[in-house]
Amino acid sequence: MQTASTNICKIMSRSQELSEFKRGTVIGCHLCNKSTSEISLLLNIPRSAVSGIITKWKQLGTTATQPRSGKPRKMTERGQHMLKRTVRRNRQLSAESIAKDLQTLCGLQISTTLVDRELLGMGFHG
Structure with a gap:
């Protein structure tokens, strides 16, 4: 019931x-x-x-879904996956070196602040 x-x-x-x-x-x-x-x-x-x-x-005059407001995400799912894999391989890397690695691997212009924020969202601390 x-x-x-x-x-x-x-x-x-x-x-x-x-x-x-x-x-x-x-x-x-x-x-x-x-x-x-x-x-x-x-x-x-x-x-x-x-x-x-x-x-x-x-x-x-239409029922089609309209584009959402707001800034698009800079980090793609592929980038998040690569970030997680990079950190799991070596947890001693700094956010600066991780950002440089992702820029060479993915071609994304990612700041260290974004790396920190994404890692915190994934559950990595410190």
């Missing part, structure tokens, strides 16, 4: 973006004069998501 708290957690958790097809289906239902609640029940999507899709379609 599920408790109310576990049920709410399942409802409240963030999920992946809706597919282009599902967003198009929402717009199709909207054009057929279905209400937001009816579309929500029909497609099993939260009402707020349905409302957001319709609003976006009315304003922009």
